[in-house]
Amino acid sequence: MKGVLVREFRPFAEVEVTEMPDPSPGPGEVVVDVSAAEANYPDILVIEGKYQIKPPLPFSPGKAAAGRVSAIGPEVDGIRIGDRVAVQVEYGAYAEKVRVRAESCFAMPDGMPFEKGAALGLVYQTAWFALKDRAGFKPGEVVLVLGASGGIGVAALQLAKALGAKTVIAGVLGAPNAEVARRAGADHVVELSGEDLRDRLRAEISAATDGHGADIVIDPVGGEANAAALRAMAWCGRMVIIGFASGEIPSIKANYLLVKNIAVSGLQWSDYRDRTPERVREAQTEIFDLFSQGRLDPYVSRVVPLQRFHEALAALRDGQAQGKIILSVGGGDT
Numbered sequence: 001m002k003g004v005l006v007r008e009f010r011p012f013a014e015v016e017v018t019e020m021p022d023p024s025p026g027p028g029e030v031v032v033d034v035s036a037a038e039a040n041y042p043d044i045l046v047i048e049g050k051y052q053i054k055p056p057l058p059f060s061p062g063k064a065a066a067g068r069v070s071a072i073g074p075e076v077d078g079i080r081i082g083d084r085v086a087v088q089v090e091y092g093a094y095a096e097k098v099r100v101r102a103e104s105c106f107a108m109p110d111g112m113p114f115e116k117g118a119a120l121g122l123v124y125q126t127a128w129f130a131l132k133d134r135a136g137f138k139p140g141e142v143v144l145v146l147g148a149s150g151g152i153g154v155a156a157l158q159l160a161k162a163l164g165a166k167t168v169i170a171g172v173l174g175a176p177n178a179e180v181a182r183r184a185g186a187d188h189v190v191e192l193s194g195e196d197l198r199d200r201l202r203a204e205i206s207a208a209t210d211g212h213g214a215d216i217v218i219d220p221v222g223g224e225a226n227a228a229a230l231r232a233m234a235w236c237g238r239m240v241i242i243g244f245a246s247g248e249i250p251s252i253k254a255n256y257l258l259v260k261n262i263a264v265s266g267l268q269w270s271d272y273r274d275r276t277p278e279r280v281r282e283a284q285t286e287i288f289d290l291f292s293q294g295r296l297d298p299y300v301s302r303v304v305p306l307q308r309f310h311e312a313l314a315a316l317r318d319g320q321a322q323g324k325i326i327l328s329v330g331g332g333d334t
């Protein structure tokens, strides 16, 4: 099979698609012929050896994919050859075949294209756990999503809306990104660049919520936006730290936490995948159900052939990606 092969940790521009051995499934595992793989910002960190989990060399990157089951190992029940599935893995999805634990394989609803199945992977899972697990989301709450035009951002906006948020506010950079956030269901959009962000953000969110503030802040951005969002929170608000797309890890001012009884928590989604697969299945079932009901739909802004994966990762690195970029892999089976 062909796949992206990382022989040593290095810049992704120096990594190529190459011929490599087909995987075979061990006990409790299946092999899936990949039709679509999700390109994610963390893939860059994994390839460069800067991610918290370093795969054993050599390896293929890629954390989520969709395709058809082509081989089944011993001790696997309920999965058949040819099943259309979405899968989640620590690495390995940037290839024509991926080996995956059966418990991390999810049957796709009828009629769901593989691109959408792959796009409903890592970022929707992360947004679901951020909202429902870390933030304890309740219908009727106000949710502020930073980096709202990106992968996590669009997923969090759509999920918060679909789960019954009263008001969903998107924090974005620039007018084109504001449009993406509106299309994803944002009730209000706030600009995260420019002068006086700290005071302006608090004033705009107060005005948008009749003085209430944000019950929940979903933050994949960090930096200045994080500090400003903290000041815009409601009493007993919950902030979830997901990533640092701005490149700056924020320092949280503890006095804000004390004054408004605010809780700040971190989220590392892959731990849920490995420690509580049954909750990940619960999340994927709800995400697929919401898709089938027409209540959320991933925004796939570009589909790029696997051979040109560099383009997808460069767009993510350079802030040129909106919603999701998907890699088309293999025969493009439907």
Ligand SMILES: NC(=O)c1ccc[n+]([C@@H]2O[C@H](COP(=O)([O-])OP(=O)(O)OC[C@H]3O[C@@H](n4cnc5c(N)ncnc54)[C@H](OP(=O)(O)O)[C@@H]3O)[C@@H](O)[C@H]2O)c1
Pocket (backbone or CB within 6 Å): 040, 041, 042, 122, 123, 126, 146, 147, 148, 149, 150, 151, 152, 153, 172, 173, 177, 192, 220, 221, 223, 225, 241, 242, 243, 244, 245, 246, 247, 267, 268, 269, 270, 316, 318, 319, 320, 321, 322, 323
């Ligand atoms: N904790 C976890 O389990 C987990 C899971 C998945 C991802 N992550 C992390 O979450 C982060 C975001 O992932 P993603 O897939 O959403 O990435 P993405 O698609 O590249 O989106 C990043 C978003 O942040 C915005 N942004 C960048 N710099 C900013 C700044 N200085 N101020 C305000 N907004 C800024 C971007 O806007 P522009 O496009 O205009 O630059 C974009 O909307 C990454 O750091 C990733 O590693 C963590």
